[in-house]
Amino acid sequence: MAKITYVEHNGTEHTVEVANGLTVMEGARDNNIPGIEADCGGACACSTCHVYVHPDWADKLPAKDDMEEDMLDFAYEPDPARSRLTCQIKVTDALDGLVVQMPEKQI
Numbered sequence: 001m002a003k004i005t006y007v008e009h010n011g012t013e014h015t016v017e018v019a020n021g022l023t024v025m026e027g028a029r030d031n032n033i034p035g036i037e038a039d040c041g042g043a044c045a046c047s048t049c050h051v052y053v054h055p056d057w058a059d060k061l062p063a064k065d066d067m068e069e070d071m072l073d074f075a076y077e078p079d080p081a082r083s084r085l086t087c088q089i090k091v092t093d094a095l096d097g098l099v100v101q102m103p104e105k106q107i
């Protein structure tokens with residue numbers, strides 16, 4: 001279980017508990033948090049689950065695989081240092097306190 005804070009582009013924060021084994025995208029979806037669309041349902045095929053990870057967390061998350069890296073090229077204004085696809089990040093206790101910020105828009 002991890003407490004994750006999702007910050008909308010307008011600054012509105014949503015802090016929720018997300019069970020281990022879910023993805024960060026599923027945590028947003030299951031709590032009706034706006035800003036993460038996840039059109040492909042988590043298959044790493046759409047990039048509409050894009051977020052900017054808080055700088056304190058950027059190096060603490062498991063590394064991106066090639067598929068996520070490629071799909072991020074299609075995201076809206078990706079930041080190489082902080083952009084991630086939330087459907088590719090599995091929640092564990094180690095993510096407790098994670099903060100992610102949604103982009104101005106998904107593609």
Ligand code: FES
Pocket residue numbers: 025037038039040041042043044045046047048049071085086087088
């Ligand atoms: S939900 Fe489509 S890439 Fe993450």
